[in-house]
Structure formats: structure tokens, C-alpha cells
Amino acid sequence: MKAESEKQTLKAESPELDQSSFGLSALSFNLKIGFDGKRAANNLTGLGNYSRSLIEQLATKYPKNDYFVYTPTVKSSFQIDTFFNNEHVKLKLPKNGSFLWRSFNIIKDLINDRVEIYHGLSHEIPFAIQHTKVKSIVTIHDLIFLRFPQYFKFIDRKLYEWKSKSACKRADKIIAISEKTKSDIVDLYGVNPNKIEVIYQSCDEIFKTPLAEIALNKIRLTYNLPKKYILNVGTIEERKNLKLIVQALKSVDNNYKLVVIGKQTSYFKTVEKEIAKLGLADSIIFLKNIPFADLPGIYQMATIFAYPSFYEGFGIPIIEALYSGIPVIAATGSCLEEAGGPDSLYVSPTDSAELAKAINKILSSTELQKDMKVKGLDFVKKFDSQLVTQQLMESYIELLKNSTP
Template sequence: MIVVNARFLTQSTTGIQRFATEIARELLRLRADVVLAVPRGPIDPRGLDETRIVRVGRLAGHAWEQIDLPLFARRRGAVVLGLASTGPVWYRPQVSTHHDVTWLRHPDSFGRRFRAVYGLIVPRLIDHSERLLTVSAFSRGEIAAHFGISPEKLTIVPNAADARFRPADDDAPRATERYLLAVSSPNAHKNFARMIDGFRRFSRAHPDVELRVVGSQTRSFARQEYDASDARVRFLGRVDDAALAELYRGALAFVFPSLYEGFGIPPLEAQQCGCPVIAARAASLPEVLGDSALFVDPYDVGDLAAAMARIVDDDGLRARLSDEGLRNARRFSWRTSAERVSRVLDDVVAETAPRSREPHRVGL
């Protein structure tokens, strides 16, 4: 049996929870031996097969992960699969996922309690996992270097964009408002302060263009404050996927100036909607986006402003980046990524279970 640590269904959806949800969704379709274990109490099933969600124990949060979850898995002789960075530190056999080490590279983006919990859990979880998953070659190198492990222990399982993010229908009305779009939690490493400064420089010659910012901070992150006095910078908060897809489709371009990303799902979502992308030449973004984006120096406000002006003023550039972005987004698939996870699980089952036990595959 494979027991997925599905505590992510009790959390708000950010990039990590999106990855966990979509990989779990595909694994349920691929394998008959997978169940999702969750704490008792309210959850958001996110369209997952609720007949395979099992409520376990009486605790919550990290205590549930360290006590109730491993007890449940141990009684069933199961492999535990963690998809969201934390898990039972002493349980074996286990496969755990580590998306990046942003909390180490940019500690100013995170609260003290978050850093302390990760500092206790993550090194021990890495030590006690049979296999490790991560989302990019960049993150594999960062994790291996920091924790002193072989990169061969880490399997790359890329993110993807949901099928709900797609270009506008040919007969759909075109947006009449002119705006640039940014999507992220506004934490220090997301580089929003420089982006806003760059936009204000850009807007001196483009007063008819707005900057719309989607997202909000969670309790895990250190609070960042920005000057919201400019009426052309609109903070929209959280929106659902349908509204987000419409924003991508209507935007002149998507701006992603982040200093550090293990992968970065929002640029792929934008590309899959046909929206051209401006991205930081930093961390994993050149790996994920290849030649399909207009790259900038994320520390250079002038470069950010110039890129905004270039993409807004050049219809041909926007059309080319839209086409290249659509091609780039097709490189990634939740099903393909889940198949990689399934093969890792088969390897761990074969190494830890009796020889007579066969892998449980459906549709592979």
C-alpha cells in the first residue's frame, strides 16, 4: 500500500499544495494501491476521489504528521509518500518531496516559527527517506549541495499547468483594458518592490497601462509592506482559477521577477493561456522557460521597466512570445510527472517489500 500524506488538503493552495494535489490526482488514476491519509476535521478535497481519502488519528498539524500518520502507515506496512515538504521524520519506508531551499536562501521571506520547524524536520526527513523528489535540476543541485547528499538520490518531477488554463476561444470578446499581470505571494524573494518601482518608471510613458497583482500572504511568510498609493497598481488578493485564467488571457504580459524559485508554476499557467511572459533570469526560471520568455535582471529596476515597455510597445514580440510560450507549456504534464513518481514508488516497494509482492499499476 502507498499512503499519501495528504495534510495539504487542510491548507490553502499555493504552489506546493497545487503540486501535491495534481500529483495525487494522477496517482489515484494510475494506481489501485494508493490512499490519501488526512487528519480529522475540515478538508478541501479539491475534486479528488473521496472514496480513497481516509481520516486518521485525532491530532492535527505537525503533531498529526509525526504521530498519527506513521502509526496508521506502520499498521499497514505501507510506503509513505510526502508531496509537500514535511512528513514523519522517523518513518521508513518513505518517499519525500523537497521543492527548494528558499527558506534557507531567503530567510527574510519566512516567519521565525516556520524556519525553526523546517530546520528541525527537513534535514531528518531527507536522512530517513528512501528516495527524494524535487521539481527541477536547479533544486536538485541546491538540495544536494546544502544537505551533502548525492544528486542521484533526487528524482526530478516537474510541475505543470492545469488544463483549465488555456487560450481564449476565437470568438471570445477581447479585453479592452490594458494591464500587466503579476501572480504570487508578495514576499521578499518574490521581488515585488523592484517590480512596482520598475512599473512606475515604465508608466511615465504608458499612463494607460495598469499593473494588477494577484495573491496574498500566508501565515508562514514574513509580512511585506508596499506603497499602494498608486491607483494604477491594483492588488486583487486571491482569485479562483476561472478568474485567474481570464486575467492571464486579457493581460498584455505576465511579469514574474522572483529572485528564487524551485520551479515557478504561474509563468507556465500564463503561457498556457497564451500570455507572453517577462521573467527573472534567476534560479530555475531559465531552465523551466528556455527561450520562451523575455528575461530581465531582477535586481535592475531599469531593466524591468525597459522590458515592460518593450513588450507593451511591440505587437510582434508579444505574438512571438505567446506562440513560444504555448509550445513551452506543452513540455510539462501532470500525468507524465505522476508516472515518474509511480516508478519511484515501484522501486521502493520492490526494495522494501517481500519479493512476491507485485507493483500495483493501473493504466501505465
Template structure:
């Protein structure tokens, strides 16, 4: 009997160092360890991408990469990923194809290849104003085209599932909610000497709240910056993440209101240093208007920090009932929440302990076995 071959959209595996890339690599590595003998995992990438990222896919006999064949020309990789790859899937005898980052190629159904797609979020539909109009239009088109091809959908949160049902007529019975697994890296504790080195290296203040994530409008960190005006003058905010034009807007607001010396933005921080930055913070603020899941909240809880998130998306799913959630437009509520965490250490310690119990469900989640169960529904 021939092997069963499961194909994967591997673009993010070879190109993205975080986010969708981590999700894809972690899932493939976990699956390759548990799939029964006779199942091959083939990773279809539009180009070789980064050798360093490819090396993060564990070398096992049941895993292999596949790239476009023939003459290369501009945009061929995109065309191959969205359409031409189906010919390669047929030639290779692929029975099931998994789109790991919200997309499936056209022609899968016509080719008789079963498919599942992981959908992480629908920000481009919920908040199209955060995108260039053409990008939002393209993502919308790709979303509906993908649902036409999909036999099943994996949503990474109940929030994402609700959005899929709201914006489409895809059957709820064919949507499986499977949370992302969270690394336990942020449970590691730093040595006092490393903490001191990091404080000096980044010129960290002695009393600060922390925010981690791309500094963009959707993440809404300006809410926390505005809250500083209502809090003690020795309290600062440290913001760690990739800078965007929104970061400049935050800096301008802070300068105009006399807060520029209390706002610290850092980028390109390695995880080893980030752990030490978490270790020195008083609390973690994450007032994002919309997330597909909210991994930074889990990492903060693992680091031992109390968390303040925003209502309106999936953050309550990630952080659980012991964290504090505020309206993403309510500055006084954010200030009050921060103050309550800083002034009631006993209550804060209890909140952290309860939250750490909550997030164990993601640390221990056997995502691979849940995904394999979805595959079994489609493989005959």
C-alpha cells in the same frame, strides 16, 4: 497475495486549496488511474479538513482516507503527522510512504517502511530572512530530519535538486527530478462579453501588465512597480493575489512616487475571472527572487502572454529560452524588457508561440508514471 499499500501524507490534500494541495490531489488522482491492480493508495490526514477539498480526490476503489484514532487533544494532529502515524502505517501494512509536501515522519526507517519525499523548494534555507526566525529554524530541522528518513527524493525542478545537493549530503543518485504537471485550464479563451464584464467588475485599466501570486517580499513585484516610472504614463500594473504586509509597502512606495493610480491590487479572484484578466493584459511580469518551479509563468504562457521573469532560480526551466529574464534588482532592465514587448509585436508574437511549444512538455508530462517508476525502485 495481499495488496501493496502505499501511504501518503495527506495534510495538504484536505487543507490547502492551491499550491501543495493541488499538487497532492492531482498526483493521487493520476496515480489511482494507472497503478496496477493490487495496489492501494491510503491518504493519511491529521484531520478531515475540508469536505470540498476531500471531494476533489476522485472516488475510486483503490483510494481511501485514514485519520488519527482515539482521543483528540491540542496539537495531536501535528504530533501524529510527525511521529505517531508510523504506528498506523505498521498496523495497516503500508510498504511505502510518500511525503507529498517535503516532510516525512520520524521512525520510518526503524519501522522498515520504505519512503520517498517530494521537495518543492528550500526557500527557508536560501532566504531565511523571509520567515520568522523560529519558523525558519523549525523548517530547517524538519528538512534534515526528513532526509534521514528518506530512501529517495523527488525534486520538482533542477533548481530544487541543486539546492538539496548544496545544503545536504543526500546522494544525487537518489534524487529524481519530476516536474509538476500544469493544468491546461489557462489555454481556454474567454468570450468578448465575459471579458467586458470582468473589465467592468474589477475596474480594470485598458493598458496593463499583469502579475499573479501572493503579494509578498520574495515575489518582488515592487521591481515591476518601480519600472512604471520609466514607461508611458498610460501603462498600469494589475497585481492579483493574496495580500500581505508587503502589499501595503508596495502601495506606500507607489503613492510616494505618484504611481498609486497606476497600481491595481485584486484578491479573491476566481479562476474564471482570472482567465479574462489574463486575456486583457499586454504582458506578464514575474520578478520573483526564488521559486521551486513557477506555475504562474506557465499559466501566463498558456493564456497567450509574453513573459518577463527573474534570473536566479528555476523560472528559466518553467518558461524556456523564449521568455525574457532580468536581474531581480535591476529596475531599468525590467522597464526595458516591458518596453521591448510592447513596441515590437512581431517579435513578441514569435516569443509567445515558441514559449507555448516549450510548456507543452509540462502539459503532457506523465507525472504519475514517472512517480510510479520511483516507487518501483523501492517496492520489492
């Protein structure tokens, strides 16, 4: 009865949003939705994957809408080219130069394109958008730069804080990607929690299909992967805490190697020193610039996924690992328990002995491995792309419904 009441209210308030049922009814919409596309059009990992996946899922599930992707530049790559080949995704470049376009001059384009909702996918929205008829949403992934300021340059930290705090103040709605991030927004920015909606992330669909053995063997040969390995994926930076895995590896069954995939930063030198100190050079393999299409196979052949990061806004690699049927060990202290669920294992990000104990616990029990895989796959259903996409569209609908006179 409640859903029917909401549907009737929606019809009465806004005839153009007349739907067959609230939420799922968005299939018959003809909305014009704009997105900050800088990451989608230029980043091949992280926020780029997040942005493309989100827009692609919306365009697939709700194809009657127009999806405008605003970006000052476009990088040429297979992933990005494929994204913009989607008939429902419309690339929008600046008409009069890109300088400060995303912050100011984009407003003219949004109005000219008759955009109804603008979604800032990463911490910012245009200034003065609140003075237009365009409804705005901003996604906040994390406030790590405030929780761990030592990992950021002073100027970068202040810029991130200024943009994100301003966006939270001016946006009509805030989407947080985890309960932990929502809590941080409330605590650090003093935002009313009623303005914030938690919508989890999923991962790319490519991680959700098991590869055939012949495909896995080809990937193994291509990268000379060992038969047994522990996997870690993520930028090699201090916050991600790779050094802890290296320290734990000294006390782990030496039949298992560590495979690390990620961009190297200056922190890599610290990791190298620890590897040399512990005599583990032959036990660790570093891979860089892995084609996206090969990443699922590398996950699927791993025995354990280890992710002892000090702090995350969510932890997409954990979702990728769970979909790949791999037991996960993560760190306590941020939101990783939200991503990994009750049947993954969690350790202190400062205790290498505890991490080694957790790894050995899994390696020593095939029954535990099977149990963690089954329960992990069951838990990760809550991050299904279809569900997340539906939640996001319902959020858009709700925003328009509440703003209709």
C-alpha cells in the same frame, strides 16, 4: 532492448509487479500509496493545488491503485470537496487524536492500511518510517529558508531545516521539483545526488483550455479589469519583489495597468509607499480572494506576465502563464529560467530599468508577442501533467523494484 531487459528484470524480481511494459505498464498495478495530505486537505493555493493535482492525475491515469490521503483535519471548500469525491482517493483521518500524528502515530495507520509507498509531498515524512517496510519518498520544493533566512522567523527557519534535512536523510528517495532545488539539497544538506530525482511540476488542467470570449468578458466585467494590463500573481511578500514591478511601471506605456493577485503581508505597506511616491495609484489594481475558476481567464487576457521573484523552488505561476499563451518576464538567480524556458525574458531582480526595458520591448512588438506565445506553449509541453504523472509512477515502480529481495 534496454527497456525490454528492465521489464524482464522487474518480472523476475517481483511477480506482483508484472507489467506489459516498464513505466507505462503501471496501468495494471494494484498498489497502496499513501500521501501526506495536510496541504491537499486544507490549502486552497500553492502546495494545496500541487498536492491535489498530483494525486488526482495519478488516480486518473492509474485507477487500479489505492491512494490514501492522510491528514489531521479537512477544510470544507469546493476544491477540496471535489478532490475527496474521487472514488480512488481515500481520506484517512487520525483515529486517536491529531497531536503529532503526522510525525509519529501515523506509522500505525500506514502499517494497518498496508501502504507500500508513503510520499511526503512537502518536506517531511514520519519519524521512524525507515524502520518499517513502508518505502518513503519526500518532495523538496525549495530551501529558500536557508538561501534567504532574512525572510523567515528564526524558530520557523530552524523547524523547516530540521524537518527537511531529517526527511532527506531518512527517505528512500528524494524528489526535487527543479535542478536548482536538487543542487541546493546537495550543497546545503550534503545529500548524494544519486538519491535525488528531478520531477518537474505541472499546473492545474484548468489553465490549459482557452476560454470563450463571452466567458472572458464576464470575468473582465466582474473584476473591472482594464483592456490592457500586465499581470503578477503571488503572495505579496518581499521575496516576490513586487516593488520592482511598481518601479518599472513608471517607465512603461501608461495605457497598460498592473493587475496584482495575491495575499497581502506586511510587505504590502512597503509597496503602497512606493506606489504613492511614484504617483501610480490609478495604474495598479489589487485583487484578493479570486475564485480559482476565474484565474485562468485573468491570465489569458493579460498582455505580459511579470514575475521578478528573488528566489523560487520552481515557479508554478510561470507555467500557468505559458499555458495561457502569455509572454513571460522573470528574474535571474534561481530556477525561473527552468520554468520559463529559453524564449521568455529574464532580468536582474534588482534592476527596475532593465525590467521596464524588457516590458517595453514586448509591448512595442506584436511579432515578438506572437513568437513568445508560440514558443512558450511549445516549451511548456515538458511540464504536461500526463508526462509528469508517468515520471512519478515510474519513480514509485523503480523504488519498489530496487527494494524487492
